[in-house]
Amino acid sequence: MKIRKTAKAHIAAAMVLSAALFFTGCGTNTPKETVPDVVKEELPNDESPATVDTIYIYNDVLTQYSDMVQNDFYADLRDSDTYESSFGKDIGFEIRTHKQNIYYALYDIDGNGTMELIIAGEEKGVSNPSFSPWNYDLYGYDGTNVVHIFPEMDFGYRTNFSLYDNGVIEVFYSSSAAESGVDFYKLSTDGFTPELIDSFTAAAHLEGDEPVFTYSQSGNEITEEKYNAHIQGYYANALLGLDWIQIQ
8 A cells, every 4th residue: 555745736736727628627637748747746656537627526525625634724713713614615524633644545436437535634643554544524526526435424433434445335324332333335336425235233221230232234123143244244345555644
């Protein structure tokens, strides 16, 4: 797994592109020589044209995170009336709560030629060789605008997501110590709307002093063994090796 750093110039450089280039989207064959020099200096030689175009598409979101990082997560404004409004509109709530290294990765989840944007935090100094940042948000592109793939969810500690190399997105949550769940989605044919394909819950109740768990799949009760086996079946396709780039 590779980790690279990107200067803010990498992000801001997209602003110099014409609107026509911006809306071509990723998956095009834009030659590297059309990329501004300031961007080419930041990109490795093996960066594909599709990756370059995707960076332009997500420029505004990446700039919001870069501003947050460069302004120390607006810590000096924490007790002011302008604190909340200082964060960009696309930045989730939980990633704001404490200073940490912030990373992004680009990955074509459904293989349709348009890469999605994943935002993650380093969390407590996790680093190479087993770099595994904590996911905080997932963005897609609807052909005109950048969109949150799960607009109703605020990812952080109780709710989070993982990606699989077969196009599945896992969303896991814990509403309390007595109830948790795992939902599995795939993106619809529009490339940005999640469609639920499977759902599992585990809920506990007390019988005397002992907790008793009930397991279900898509609303139907199943045994603990089947619950674990089905979920492990998904885990076998866990995505490894995202190319994380630090936002500065």
